Amino acid sequence: MPVHLAPPDPASLLPVPGVELGIASAGIKKPGRKDVLVMRLAPDSEVVGVFTQNRFCAAPVTLCKEHLHDHDASGGIRALVVNTGNANAGTGEDGLRRARETCASLAGQLGLSARQILPFSTGVILEPLPHDKIVAVLPDAIADLKPANWAEAAQAIMTTDIVAKAASRKVALDGREFVVTGIAKGSGMIHPNMATMLGFVATDAPVSCEALEAILRHAVNKSFNCITVDGDTSTNDSCILIATGATAAPVIMDDGDPRFNSLRDAITELMIQLAQAIVRDGEGATKFMEIRVEGGRDEAECKQIGYAIAKSPLVKTAFFASDPNLGRILAAVGYAGVTDLDVDRIKLWLGNVLVAENGGRSPGYQEAEGARVMAEAEINVRVHLGRGDAVATVWTCDFSYDYVKINAEYRT
Amino acid sequence: MPVHLAPPDPASLLPVPGVELGIASAGIKKPGRKDVLVMRLAPDSEVVGVFTQNRFCAAPVTLCKEHLHDHDASGGIRALVVNTGNANAGTGEDGLRRARETCASLAGQLGLSARQILPFSTGVILEPLPHDKIVAVLPDAIADLKPANWAEAAQAIMTTDIVAKAASRKVALDGREFVVTGIAKGSGMIHPNMATMLGFVATDAPVSCEALEAILRHAVNKSFNCITVDGDTSTNDSCILIATGATAAPVIMDDGDPRFNSLRDAITELMIQLAQAIVRDGEGATKFMEIRVEGGRDEAECKQIGYAIAKSPLVKTAFFASDPNLGRILAAVGYAGVTDLDVDRIKLWLGNVLVAENGGRSPGYQEAEGARVMAEAEINVRVHLGRGDAVATVWTCDFSYDYVKINAEYRT
Numbered sequence: 001m002p003v004h005l006a007p008p009d010p011a012s013l014l015p016v017p018g019v020e021l022g023i024a025s026a027g028i029k030k031p032g033r034k035d036v037l038v039m040r041l042a043p044d045s046e047v048v049g050v051f052t053q054n055r056f057c058a059a060p061v062t063l064c065k066e067h068l069h070d071h072d073a074s075g076g077i078r079a080l081v082v083n084t085g086n087a088n089a090g091t092g093e094d095g096l097r098r099a100r101e102t103c104a105s106l107a108g109q110l111g112l113s114a115r116q117i118l119p120f121s122t123g124v125i126l127e128p129l130p131h132d133k134i135v136a137v138l139p140d141a142i143a144d145l146k147p148a149n150w151a152e153a154a155q156a157i158m159t160t161d162i163v164a165k166a167a168s169r170k171v172a173l174d175g176r177e178f179v180v181t182g183i184a185k186g187s188g189m190i191h192p193n194m195a196t197m198l199g200f201v202a203t204d205a206p207v208s209c210e211a212l213e214a215i216l217r218h219a220v221n222k223s224f225n226c227i228t229v230d231g232d233t234s235t236n237d238s239c240i241l242i243a244t245g246a247t248a249a250p251v252i253m254d255d256g257d258p259r260f261n262s263l264r265d266a267i268t269e270l271m272i273q274l275a276q277a278i279v280r281d282g283e284g285a286t287k288f289m290e291i292r293v294e295g296g297r298d299e300a301e302c303k304q305i306g307y308a309i310a311k312s313p314l315v316k317t318a319f320f321a322s323d324p325n326l327g328r329i330l331a332a333v334g335y336a337g338v339t340d341l342d343v344d345r346i347k348l349w350l351g352n353v354l355v356a357e358n359g360g361r362s363p364g365y366q367e368a369e370g371a372r373v374m375a376e377a378e379i380n381v382r383v384h385l386g387r388g389d390a391v392a393t394v395w396t397c398d399f400s401y402d403y404v405k406i407n408a409e410y411r412t
Numbered sequence: 413m414p415v416h417l418a419p420p421d422p423a424s425l426l427p428v429p430g431v432e433l434g435i436a437s438a439g440i441k442k443p444g445r446k447d448v449l450v451m452r453l454a455p456d457s458e459v460v461g462v463f464t465q466n467r468f469c470a471a472p473v474t475l476c477k478e479h480l481h482d483h484d485a486s487g488g489i490r491a492l493v494v495n496t497g498n499a500n501a502g503t504g505e506d507g508l509r510r511a512r513e514t515c516a517s518l519a520g521q522l523g524l525s526a527r528q529i530l531p532f533s534t535g536v537i538l539e540p541l542p543h544d545k546i547v548a549v550l551p552d553a554i555a556d557l558k559p560a561n562w563a564e565a566a567q568a569i570m571t572t573d574i575v576a577k578a579a580s581r582k583v584a585l586d587g588r589e590f591v592v593t594g595i596a597k598g599s600g601m602i603h604p605n606m607a608t609m610l611g612f613v614a615t616d617a618p619v620s621c622e623a624l625e626a627i628l629r630h631a632v633n634k635s636f637n638c639i640t641v642d643g644d645t646s647t648n649d650s651c652i653l654i655a656t657g658a659t660a661a662p663v664i665m666d667d668g669d670p671r672f673n674s675l676r677d678a679i680t681e682l683m684i685q686l687a688q689a690i691v692r693d694g695e696g697a698t699k700f701m702e703i704r705v706e707g708g709r710d711e712a713e714c715k716q717i718g719y720a721i722a723k724s725p726l727v728k729t730a731f732f733a734s735d736p737n738l739g740r741i742l743a744a745v746g747y748a749g750v751t752d753l754d755v756d757r758i759k760l761w762l763g764n765v766l767v768a769e770n771g772g773r774s775p776g777y778q779e780a781e782g783a784r785v786m787a788e789a790e791i792n793v794r795v796h797l798g799r800g801d802a803v804a805t806v807w808t809c810d811f812s813y814d815y816v817k818i819n820a821e822y823r824t
Contacts, residue, residue: 055753056746056771090742092756092772125739126773235743313725317816327537330502331647334468341467344504359468360504361538404729404813 005281008151008166014179015147017204018042018244022144023156024137028085028130029123034156036134038141039080039200040110045244047077047118048212050220052237058089059099059129060119061236067103067115074115080240081106081119081134081141082198084159084185088121088129089235098131105135109142122159122185122198122236154183157198160406161185165277171205171266173259176249178205180263180270184224186278197278199224199239201270205263206245207252214255215264216241223271226303227279227395228310241267279395284402287319288378291394295385301338302392305383308336309394316399319379324370326355333383345386351379417693420563420578426591427559429616430454430656434556435568436549440497440542441535446568448546450553451492451612452522457656459489459530460624462632464649470501471511471541472531473648479515479527486527492652493518493531493546493553494610496571496597500533500541501647510543517547521554532610534571534597534648566595569610572818573597577689583617583678585671588661590617592675592682598690609690611636611651613682617675618657619664626667627676628653635683638715639691639807640722653679691807696814699731700790703806707797713750714804717795720748721806728811731791736782738767745795757798763791 024036041047049068051061071077081102088095103117121129154164168181182201207215220239245251252259280288291309296302309315312332318325329348334341348356351373355365373379436448453459461480463473483489493514500507515529533541566576580593594613619627632651657663664671692700703721708714721727724744730737741760746753760768763785767777785791 053751054743054746055751056742056755087739090739090768090772092770095772124737125743126737126768127739128773235739235746313811313815320816325536325538327499327502327539327647330468331466331537334466334647339465339467343468356502356538358504360502360507361540399725399816401813401816403725404732404811404816 005163007163008154010151012168013150013166014168014170014181015150016179016181016202016244017147018045018246019202019242020145020147021149021153022141022146023149023152024140024144026083026133026137028083028133030085034152035084036137036141037082037153037156038106038138038145039153040145041078041242042244042246043078044076045078045242046207046209046212047071047240047242048209048216049118049238049240050216052234054235054237056090056235058087058121058236059091059095060088060121061238062096063099063103064118064120064238067118070115074113076116077118078112078116079106079110080200081117081138082157083121083134084157085123086121086127086129087123087125087236090126091128095129098129102131102134106138109138118240120198120236120238122157125235150181150183157183157185159185160283162281165274165281167270167273169266169270171263173205173249173262176247178203178247178263180266182270182274184274184278186281197224197234197237197239199271199274200242201240201267202242202244203263203267204244204247205252206249207243207263208254211252211254211257211260212241212243215267218264219268219271222268223275226393227275228307276395279397282397283406284400284404285397286377286400287398289319289381289396289398290379291381291383291396292391293383293385294391295388296390296392297388298390299392302385302390303394305333305336305338305385306392306394308332309381309383310396313399316396319374319398320400322371322374324350324367324374326350326370329381330356341385342387347384347386349382350374351376417575419575420566422563424580425562425578426580426582426593427562428591428593428614428656429559430457430658431614431654432557432559433561433565434553434558435561435564436552436556438495438545438549440495440545442497446564447496448549448553449494449565449568450518450550450557451565452557453490453654454656454658455490456488457490457654458619458621458624459483459652459654460621460628461530461650461652462628464646466647468502468647470499470533470648471503471507472500472533473650474508475511475515476530476532476650479530482527486525488528489530490524490528491518491522492612493529493550494569495533495546496569497535498533498539498541499535499537499648502538503540507541510541514543514546518550521550530652532648532650534569534610537647562593562595569595569597571597572695574693577686577693579682579685579689581678581682583675585617585661585674588659590615590659590675592678594682594686596686596690598693609636609646609649609651611683611686612654613652613679614654614656615675615679616656616659617664618661619655619675620666623664623666623669623672624653624655627679630676631680631683634680635687638805639687640719688807691809694809695818696812696816697809698789698812699810701731701793701808701810702791703793703795703808704803705795705797706803707800708802708804709800710802711804714797714802715806717745717748717750717797718804718806720744721793721795722808725811728808731786731810732812734783734786736762736779736786738762738782741793742768753797754799759796759798761794762786763788
């Protein structure tokens, strides 16, 4: 039974007042493919972002940071432009120039300055961005701008993704209803930090820049920074959170506002939904695994052990084979780098089956029970470290023939 | 063109005076397979070892450390017993008991104490060691003991290895000739520290325990601790260095002895040969890659970046596909964790082809040249960091369909 993959129902994706989206085909990698997205934001929108920590960050990431830093002087971020098919990474000064020219062209057509544009690219690294092709179709994307284009936008930012990733929800704040809608793309080079993906989430709630930053940090830490497909951190990861304020209400200035937590939780849950969708659609994935590490001294060591399990090719191939070869999980716990771990205190569950305790296999464990859990498409692994109260959860997928196939043939 | 794999020529494997080897079939995993090895050492042999740093270390690793620690009181290590088919790891107190009983049985038959035996196991984790089967065939192994059994011993310790790994060389020390011979096994869960494998190397030179320790640390750091197949550190890794002193000469007491460096270098070169053989025979490997990182501030950061490249599934699948998708190498350099790296100073060569410089693709680079290098079975990758004089070399293999197949079907 393969992991459940379904594109979002377009009717479930609620427009966000103050956000319009337009799509175009530039033929960057394949002719006819929709590969350019423009998002236009209402004046006075607040925009914040988190970006890859890869030292080889792409040219558009460098420009995004520059433009976000300058937003007070420039009049604020008013549009985003995204292309797939080419990452504009490992392209040096020439890559920066091409990204700047793309921003300048869009700015000219929208009556903005280039610094009010955030550019994003995803695709192959180390090849020159064919920015002329992008610039040539910006008029098409602008002509297509409308609030109801979220499903089409989710499609347009896909690379090796099988399904589009989008989600939407309403949140009531002090009796008024607001919308949160977001899209994301995976599906290889998925490992924090940052989220190794593109994500764009918007709300019409009015939020100060500082409060929006705090919400984004919290939400990313609980969502995109808890997933891994292959342990590779991309050069282009970007997650953008937009608050248009287009639906009138008093501005949420900080976490002292009683509406802050409700909005933060709605955005966090939406980002978790998108992050899990990326893992379910991990390259070649046939299984979805939730790895929960409990009983640690702090969240960091729980996450460290969770990631050691989630990244192990031996663990991932065992899940692909539905083989309860659970010693591989214990081995990963043992080499995760928590050097004073007492292995005799560790307990390991597969689903609700206690597999290991007291440094070895649990006396009551029957392999048939382990095999039954392994046969499922969504599997929970739980490890208790027996040394504290901290908890962390990490999501990942299995490692299949198709992972190798997709990545061996990526450029063909 | 697949990577070159050939078993060692048995005639090239020189007996080591003071070491006898005997093989037997216990039928631990498969009936009829030779899966037990006994090595008997001359009295007064010096024996030193390095072991996995996995917190879930196997029962035999625990016993090895105990027995090596006690060697002065016990009369010294006089025999080794190795089984494949079961790792006796994640087996708790019961696993220790079974390993102790195996040692006691061998000791009784050889007129030794149990503490003079070192036990080793490799195979599936988390299942009880069928030590009765091993004990039952110890008389066969003892009857088979002879100095010329190194090729058979290399065969007997194989698990998923395709070819046996053994090497031998002569070294002249102060006009006298000595022998160094060793065997090793891989081929999954290959990542330091320690070497994620079993290795047994012996010489007939007379060396003090302290000098032998220093030689082992040096040699392992330059060999088994420079390889990775899948980034998984095993529970059972052990590398043992034996000096029988059976060929008479003054004892090499420390590195002040002019013979120390010659012997150290001979042992290091032999261990590099065995370590590279493990990578060439990595599970599913079709390519062998040497990754040399130069121009770092210290060896540690060079190794860190070398391992980030060597472990990346995206890099490894690109090599499998012979696709010069070299941006994946730059991405791995960027996320290796050296946070103050100046990417504009980095140069990347594939073979002798300069691929990237100044933060992007080298102006003279032609993809056809990259493709020509990628088509070879043995490939050199060289990265220059432009920030110092340190160098480190790491060896790895590609990531193929067969890696997934071997590890998905490991227990079937």
